Amino acid sequence: MVNDPAWPRARAWLEGEGLDSPVGSVSVLGVPLNASISPGRCDLAPEAVREAMRRLSTYDVEHGTDVRRLRAVDLGDLDVDRARPEDALEPVVRAMGGAVPGFEATVLLGGDNGVTRPGLRGMAEALGLELAQTGLLTLDAHLDVRHTEDGLHNGNPVRALLEDGLPGANVVQIGIASWANSAEYATYARGRGVRVVTRRQAASFAETVRRELEALAGRVQAVYVDVDVDVLDRAFAPACPGARPGGVMPWELADAVWECGRHSSVRVIDIVEVDPSRDANDVTTLVAGQCLLAFCSGLTERLA
Ligand SMILES: [Mn+2]
Numbered sequence: 001m002v003n004d005p006a007w008p009r010a011r012a013w014l015e016g017e018g019l020d021s022p023v024g025s026v027s028v029l030g031v032p033l034n035a036s037i038s039p040g041r042c043d044l045a046p047e048a049v050r051e052a053m054r055r056l057s058t059y060d061v062e063h064g065t066d067v068r069r070l071r072a073v074d075l076g077d078l079d080v081d082r083a084r085p086e087d088a089l090e091p092v093v094r095a096m097g098g099a100v101p102g103f104e105a106t107v108l109l110g111g112d113n114g115v116t117r118p119g120l121r122g123m124a125e126a127l128g129l130e131l132a133q134t135g136l137l138t139l140d141a142h143l144d145v146r147h148t149e150d151g152l153h154n155g156n157p158v159r160a161l162l163e164d165g166l167p168g169a170n171v172v173q174i175g176i177a178s179w180a181n182s183a184e185y186a187t188y189a190r191g192r193g194v195r196v197v198t199r200r201q202a203a204s205f206a207e208t209v210r211r212e213l214e215a216l217a218g219r220v221q222a223v224y225v226d227v228d229v230d231v232l233d234r235a236f237a238p239a240c241p242g243a244r245p246g247g248v249m250p251w252e253l254a255d256a257v258w259e260c261g262r263h264s265s266v267r268v269i270d271i272v273e274v275d276p277s278r279d280a281n282d283v284t285t286l287v288a289g290q291c292l293l294a295f296c297s298g299l300t301e302r303l304a
Pocket of ligand 1: 144154273
């Protein structure tokens with residue numbers, strides 16, 4: 001790969017290369033949890049996404065932002081690739097005690113969607129908040145409220161959090177897809193007070209996210225955003241086993257994630273469900289890298 005100092009690479013930024021006098025800082029923590037309902041290799045994602053960032057620049061031409069104005073601190077990966085989600089709770093919460101304070105925002109690179117429960121619990125603990133003072137915004141095709149009787153996995157983090165004490169009214173789920181959920185679980189989520197916004201209802205995806213985030217932020221002290229990459233159309237997310245035709249477009253997701261970066265209530269975002277062993281032409285790892293960068297572009301705008 002040609003090294004051109006006039007074309008800074010996102011990977012180098014992630015490794016600490018930035019501009020003088022940063023406007024703030026972001027921490028990045030790999031959480032290679034791999035305990036999905038359908039066996040896969042989501043544990044490979046943090047390193048694959050970092051690798052994809054070699055081919056992405058740091059410049060957001062849409063907003064005129066260079067993310068190198070932010071200081072990035074990559075804290076590496078947690079040793080949870082063989083852990084059950086129940087056993088990942090303690091190490092993730094402990095690591096977030098160092099990854100959240102002192103940074104304007106934290107990006108968790110999953111791993112499967114099981115990351116979201118320890119991620120939100122870790123954010124709450126790091127900020128000294130009760131779960132009831134926190135909000136969860138999911139950009140996901142799925143409700144993730146399958147029952148928890150047989151243990152935790154990537155299909156039930158939202159249910160597990162509700163059972164932990166997160167009030168349903170603090171949860172907003174955007175991008176929920178047809179033929180990817182069941183009537184029973186949709187009834188359960190709505191019955192718990194969860195706000196469910198379907199793919200079609202969120203036709204203007206980023207605008208819907210901006211509006212819902214604003215409303216949620218008014219009710220809580222800090223917001224955790226779960227970006228399940230399977231909210232994308234399957235054409236752009238072949239590495240996400242749960243992605244289906246009819247999902248959102250990459251630019252819609254980028255705009256939505258940018259809005260999350262810009263909003264002062266958002267302290268943590270996770271990017272989950274990418275299984276690089278299923279990818280085609282690196283499209284999914286590239287789009288996951290773009291999500292990280294779009295969030296950081298919004299964060300730069302927040303702090304500038
Ligand atoms: Mn999910």
